[in-house]
Amino acid sequence: MTMFIIRRFTSAVLVMFAISVLTFLIFFATPGVDPAARIAGRSATPQIVAQVKHEFGLDRALPIRYALMMDHLFIKRDLASYVNIGDPVVPQITAAAPVTISLVLGAAVIWLIVGVLGGVIAAANRGKFVDPLIMFLGIAAVSIPAYWLGEVVNLITQGGLHSSIFRWVPSSGYVAPTQSLTQWALHLLFPWLTLAALYSGIYARVLRAELVNALNEDYVRTARAKGLSERRILMRHALRCSLVSIVSLFGLDFGALIGGAALLTEVVFGLPGVGQLTYNALQNLDLPVIMGTVLYGAFFIVLANAVVDVLYGFLDPRVRVA
């Protein structure tokens, strides 16, 4: 098992390396694009462009350029945006990260609870009215784009009903938990619910399908022949065997979201997380920031994949032998 973990994480490191090279090549080796001009930004003077050229070794060989870029990004950590002149990239990301983490963690707790409950209730009552109802709600949730839902929520909580029912909802923005825990939670409440809505739908549907499959398996037939109650069979046998797919799904979703995939939710609710940072950088074509956030996001996705693979081994004893 330990060998497996070591090998898995080694390959994760190799994948990260490959991604960094690929990202670098996309940004700096695309023919026809002058990377110096890009980095320097739209309003750069020729001196700044020349400075950029020198700093990033753009007149030198490709591997050296790559090495210099990585050096600026990770070691010296002084890769600076030329759009907001001199603003270093890495601190921007590290400042934005806690916001995204807060958003994703809270939403994850909610969507896991709602999704699993929904899936279990639907499977336990398959064929009855509750089942298609939950599935319909699930698909509705999946189909609604986060930004639209977010805006509608905002409209209601910040607009029309702000003075009456939703008086307690603070205006959009983020408050660090170190400042005030209640404010932190209140500011994040509706973003949590909005982000969780989409994922609850997916998880409820996936879990229901897995559970119904599991309930048709031979081992469930054996469990029934043993005289166990349907409830026990559902919770202890079917659910336990369906968990694997939910866990792996969760790992991947969580990793992607931490990496900044909750972009639109952050923007709609004015949360200064990594997603919003990426969004703004894309709008301004702020190349260094984009590079930074892309690598940041990729890192979490790769990490999440590796963790999920290892978790598989713990959850499904058959995998350990293979």
Place this chain on the structure above:
Amino acid sequence: MTDDVLLRATDVVKNFTMRSRGSGPRVVVQAVAGVSLEARRGETLGIVGESGCGKSTLARCLVQLTPVTSGHVEFNGVEITGLSRRRLRPHRREMQLVFQDPYSSLNPRRKVGDIVAEPLRISHFGDAEHTRARVAELLSTVGLDPASVNRYPHEFSGGQRQRIGIARALALNPSLVVADEPVSALDVSVQAQVLNLMADLQRELSLTYLFIAHDLGVVRHVSDRVGVMYLGEIVEMGDAETLYERPLHPYTEALLSVVPELDDGTHPPRDRIVLTGDVPNPSHKPPGCPFHPRCPVAQAKCAVEKPTLVELSPGRSVACHFPRHDS
């Protein structure tokens, strides 16, 4: 050289290299551990054994579907081991396979007519008219309505699907048909129909069968000669009648003794030799005779020295230091 031997295998070995536990040391599994046999023209050679004995791997090696690790296979006097695909093709037409699972050996998305016509098309049999006629002929030979050409496999029962597989195998007039468990997935009455069909076809078309199965009764019924496999080796080979009446190898004896018997009063009940232990895994082959850990009559020599397949009487070979029924 006109020989009445159609297929000759000499010391065929097939190894698979596997990693245990995903990251442990490499383990070499000998699925086929040096098999030599001959299939004569017009006969049915039965190969019988339990799971893990390597009989299916052997079948695939003989028709070169899987490359052998070492050893030689001669077909019609010509060495076919290691031939390139192109040079193998003319021989491939002469040897065809029928598979076990009638539900997965036919492409569900193709019509029956196309499935049976495929070998004809690949070898440029003739124009569309000729091909159609041949397909219709093949289908009626196997007892199916020629109008089935436009239907899909899922519209047929297991037994009928197996007939389609047989029709496909016969398309190019092969001389050798290798049947790998062709009736195991079928009900008893359907099995009987397919076996009778195969016997009829053998007579009509002068086919040679290599019939691989785990069901001892089926193998006895169809075979002229039988080879018994255990852990990748042939442990006994001989004429079907004599092998079943007087088995020489302790494994054959035990195997035959525990087949559930029909007590219909036509013969005295057998003594049952129930072996202990599991059917072994080819990745853990014992030293010496592969069967010795489970052998009821094993002696000290058996754990040390591996017995070779020796011809005790014309047509009867056994790989054992202490064969039974010493005549």
Place this chain on the structure above:
Amino acid sequence: MPESTDPATPLLEVDDLKVSFATRDGVVRAVDGLSLSVGRQEVVGIVGESGSGKSVSMYSLLGLVRDANVTISGRVRFEGRDILGLPDEDLRVIRGRDVAMIFQDPMTALTPVYNVGWQIVEQIRAHEDVTKAQARARAVELLGEVGIPDPARRVDLYPHEFSGGMRQRVVIAMALSCHPRLLIADEPTTALDVTTQAQILELIKKLQATYGSSVVLITHDMGVISEMADRVVVMYAGRPVEVGDRREVIRQPRHPYTWGLLGAVPRVESKRNRLVTIPGTAVSPLNLPVGCAFAPRCAHRFEACDQRPDLHGQGAHLDACWLSDEQKVQIRARVAATGVTT
């Protein structure tokens, strides 16, 4: 509580059991009037091919048919008590404790994520008020009894760490953990090798003698019936076509389907020139004939066959065929001699 522990009362009595499914293509009559009884310490074999209804009939006894479109009618009494139509919570007490069932494929019969000890303990504690430690000790004992070497260590292993034959032993150990009076075994050895099959059948026989339980053995293999069963029920198209003492049914079969079934099996002991075949294909359960279900494939059918025959006969050997006794004897002799059913 069993209503009757009188040894003369049959352990299980099935009366005109019918199981049908409403499907899009029509009504599928999987079991169409099965009656049988199982005495104490008796082994009853139910033999038939796929589609004969042999498995569905036993599943429906225990409420294991979970299809919402199923209709079950008839009467089933276990130890004198009516169990068909009991609510699931009452059936649950019987399942696993009084009547145990084992299935065909040992590779998928056990939950893969729990070790075998846990699964056996789960069954014991579902029916008996014992501590985990007590149940676990019993599990180790049971594993030893079914011939698993080193049971104290193996009790903590996962199902995939056992071979097929060993897994089936675990399944048997689990089934017998609460000392059921009846064991229903649905093709328990079909997925196993011959030598392993022999071990498992021997094990079942041994345990049956030790625990004094009755066994209903469902199989398609007449040879297995011959070795294991005291009485036989031959099923075709959901109906019983012949019932009787094992020896009598095998040596003097009376129903054309039984002749066909016995004649179609290639035997190890002797070689027949041609296997007896039953012409045609199995009847579709969507379209059961009004009369005898076997008539469309029977070479000896005549006008009477348009009316459905019920099981009849003298003594314990019954069959559902309109042919007269003399005709049956003649035809049987002919079939045995020539190997042809016509």
